[in-house]
Amino acid sequence: MNVSLYIAKRYLRSKSSNNAINIISYIALLGVILGSASLFIVLSGFAGLKDFTLQFSTIIDPDLKAVVAKGKSFILTDEEAVKLSHIEDIVVFSKVVEERVFIQSNDKSYPSASIKGIDDNFKRVNIIDSILEQGNWLQEKTNQIVVGSGISNNLSFGVLDYNKVINIYVPKPGKGQINSVEEAFNTVNAVNVGVFSINESLNDTYVFASLSLAQHLLNYKHNQISAIEFKLKEDTDEAWVREQIQAVLGDKVVLKNRAQLNDALYKMLNTENLAVYLIFTLVLIIALFNVIGSIIMMILDKKKTLNTLFNLGANIKDIRNIFFLQGSLMSVLGGIIGIAVGLLLTLNQLYGPIGLKFFITASLPYPVKIKIINVFIVFFTISVLGVIASTIASARITKNLVQDY
Structure with missing residues (x-):
């Protein structure tokens, strides 16, 4: 039987004759519990906030996107398109043209927009119904556009606002002197049929148009595009699909998933x-100073017992091990209780009654997400810090301390 562990558990369970030491021990344990619970809750809250943010930022991002490796466009041949359609794990793909544009509406202009020309398959690759705020989606081979709410507000036009003339400009490539606007820009007149809302950045940037309109504006050929967006089957091996697509398109494109696109x-x-993890780990470190103080006070209170153990043949290492194990057990126990408390509070935020939840707005509860990895992170952190604190405290035991009683 491990004598040091047995005595450490007895010291952990039993009360000291000195009430001040008992109070310090309870405060130390409470500090570890609150620190562990806080770290778990903050990590769960940040995980939920991360998912909440990404669901708006990546809502129009495909499962995979093939972007041009060099330049602004590439040619997709009919043969390559057929081969892509025969890849088993690809549900559908959409051809895309993207470029910076200048928009003018009556006496107002907007120089920092980007046009995104799309084909009919775009609606099958991305969920567009959830982003439309007003109007309808555009039709292929028309001069219809759908703009972000930021662009709509800046240029003061709405859906099917025929009183506003909308012109989209793109600089013409080439050299030489420019004598007129017609020589400097390609332009098309457009009709806005819808307004979308995703997030501030995208709302202020994107103009969706038909693929043919964008190709006409940029003087592209019918099979000249900027990118291809893919929708994959669920539970697909992404690496395998990447290999298949790369084999068809070669090195003229680079494949990116949602994470790589953002x-x-x-x-x-x-x-x-x-940063949040490190900040709350610092809080845990401060809480574990109480553990160090509690163990040192216990050492001083048990000097007579330690002297007896030393005289019975226990060495300094064994005596130090008692308080090392006591501090480690206190930290681990506090960590387990803290994680349990944090888990209960997080579950309440997810599934509890509305009156007990925390809200960002009047109708939006603060998003949280329970991840198993966060349980292990908190437990590992408190265990490591507890071991370090216990080592520091138990190192106070010296031969002179146990002999000079």
């Missing part, structure tokens, strides 16, 4: 997650 956003969210 790599800046993912990096920002992951950095914030790490």
Whole structure:
């Protein structure tokens, strides 16, 4: 039997004759519990907030997107299109043309928009019904457009607003002196049939148009495009599909999934997650100072017992191990209870009555998500910090301390 572990568990369960030490021990345990619960709740809240943010930022991003590797466009031959359609795990793909444009409506202009020319398959690749705020979706081979709410507000036009003339301009490629606007820009007149709303950045940027309109505006050939967006079957091996697509299209394209298309956003969210973890780990470290103080007070209170153990043959390492195990057990126990408390509060936020939830707005509960990995992160963090704190506290035991009683 491990004598040090047995005594450590006895010290952990039993009360000291000194009430001050009991109070300090309870405060130390409570600090560990609250610190662990706080860390778990914050990680769960950030996981929910991350998913909540990404569902709006990636709503019009496909499962996979083939973007041009060099330049602004590439040619998709009929043979390549047929081969892509025969790849088993691809449900559908949509051809896309994208370019920066200048929009003018009557006396107002908007220089920082991007046109996205799409074909009929775009509606099958992306969920568009959920983003439409007003009007209807555009029809292929027309001059209809659907703009973001930010562009609509800036240029002061709505749906089917025939009193407003909408012109879309793209600079013409080439060299030489320019003598007129017609020589400098390709232009088309458009009719706005819908307004979408996703997030502020996309609302202020995108104009959806038919693929043929965008190709005409940019002087592209009928099979010249900027990208291809793919919808994949559920539970598909993405790596295998990538290989199949790359075999068809070669090195003229680069394939990106949702995370890669929003790599800046993912990096920002992951950095914030790490920062939050480090901040609350610091809170845990401060809480574990109470554990160190509690163990040191216990050592001083048990000097007579330690002297007896030393005289019975226990060495300094064994005596240190008693308080090392006591502190470690206190940290692990507090961590387990804290995780349980945090889990209960998180479950309440997910499934509890409305009156007990926290809300961002009057109708939007704060988003949370329970992830098993967060349970292990919190438990590992508190265990490591508890071991370090216990090592520091138990190191106070010296031969002089147990002998000089």
